[in-house]
Amino acid sequence: MKPLGSFDNDPNVTDKKFPGNPTRSYRSDELLQIIREITDWTRLTPEALAKWRERLRNYPQ
Incomplete structure (x- = not known):
């Protein structure tokens, strides 16, 4: 996606929290x-998904 105005990257979903996640x-x-x-x-394999x-x-809230 390409933001067409001001935006904040959501660190709860991006690669910071879930390594290997290709989404932004x-x-x-x-x-x-x-x-x-x-x-x-x-x-993901079933093991990696688990x-x-x-x-x-276990992620801190």
Whole structure:
């Protein structure tokens, strides 16, 4: 996505919290333009997904 106005990168969803996450998440009152779709993303293995969910459960609130 491409922000078309002011924005804040959302650190709760981006690679800072979930290493390997190819997405970017923005908070904005302005429009966001979709510039491309990721179609070649390799899905997580069940083991990696379980680790990801465990990190999410243990992440400080």
